[in-house]
Amino acid sequence: MTANRIRIVFLGTPAFSVPALQVLNAHERIEIVAVVTQPDRPAGRGQKLTSPPIKTLADELGLPVFQTVSIKKDEALKAHLKSLAPDFLVTVAFGQILTQEVLDIPKVGTVNAHASLLPEFRGANPIQQAILQGKSETGITTMLTELGVDTGPMLLKHVVSITPETTMGSLTEQLSQAAGPLLLDTLVGMAAGRVHPQTQPHELATHAPKCQKEDAILSWQDSAHQLQLKIRAFNPAPGAATFLNGERIKLLKAREYQANPAAQSEEILKSDQPGQILAIIDTGLLVRTGQGILEVNSLQPAGKKEMAARDWALGAFKAVNGKRELGTFNAGQSAPLPA
16 A cells, blocks of 8 residues: 555445445545446336446446456456455445455455444344334444454444434435445545454344345234334335235335324224224324324325325225225235235
C-alpha cells in the first residue's frame, strides 16, 4: 500500500451496492483497479436480459468490470485479480461465497459491509429480521471476511434507528447510503493504523436466515403488534399477504389501533374472529387479530397498484339497505402462491 493510494477490487451486485461504489470511486485516496459482479440475468415482466446495477454504474464510471457465475471456479479471473496486487477486496452484497484462495488475493484483507450490528443477525436477511424482531436500531458493520458466515473480526459500525414507520424498503435505503462512508473510513483508517480488527463476541451471535415466500403470508391469530412488524418487514417485497374470497391482497402499511373509549364501546369491535374486518374508518380498516386490533392503511389487490385501504373497502363491500357486510381476511393456505 502506497502512502497516497489504496488499491481495491470492488465486489457487489444489486442496487444496495451502488452508493458504496460511488463514494469509494469519488475519493482521491481510493484507486478501484477492478469491479467484479454477477452475470446479466432476465428481469421484469418481459424477462429481458438485464445487467446488475453495479455493472451499469461501473461502465458509467469507466471502471474495468468483470462478470462471473462463480468467482471460486473462475481461474482466469482469480489470476487477473492477483496480478492487480490490490490492497483490499471490498464486498457489498456480492452474492457469492468466497474461498480462502480469493480471500488471500489482497495484501491486507477482504473488507465486507454487513447490514447489521454484528454479531447480531449474521446471515442472509439481517434487514428484515431487525424489523421482524422489533428492534429499535440496527446498522452497518464493516468486518474482515473469513470463511465462516459473517464471523470475521469487526472494524467499524454505523447505527441507524428503526421507527414505527420504518419498512424494509426504507431501511434498506438508509443502510445502503451509510455503507459507502463507513467503508471509506474503514479503509483509510486501516491504512493509517487507526482502525484495528476486533473479535466478535461469538456467544452473543444471532442469525438471520433467508425468508421464503410463505413467510410473508399473514396469520391473523398473531397479535396486532406482530402483524404490523411483518407488514413492514416485507414491504415492498414480496409484500405481506392475506386472502379475501380467494383473492390475494398485499398489505403495505398498517399499525396497531389505539381505540378511543367511544370506539371500544361499539358492538362491532367485539368480534372475536381473527381476520374479521370490523369497520371502515377515515384512515383505513380495522381488523381483529389474535390480540388487539390492526389498522390497515394501504394495500395492493392482485394485479393492481397500491391504494388506500379505505378506498379499496368502499369498492369491495357494497352497501345494501344502508349497511355494508364486511368480509374476513384469512391465510388462504390452499391458494397457490405466485411463481
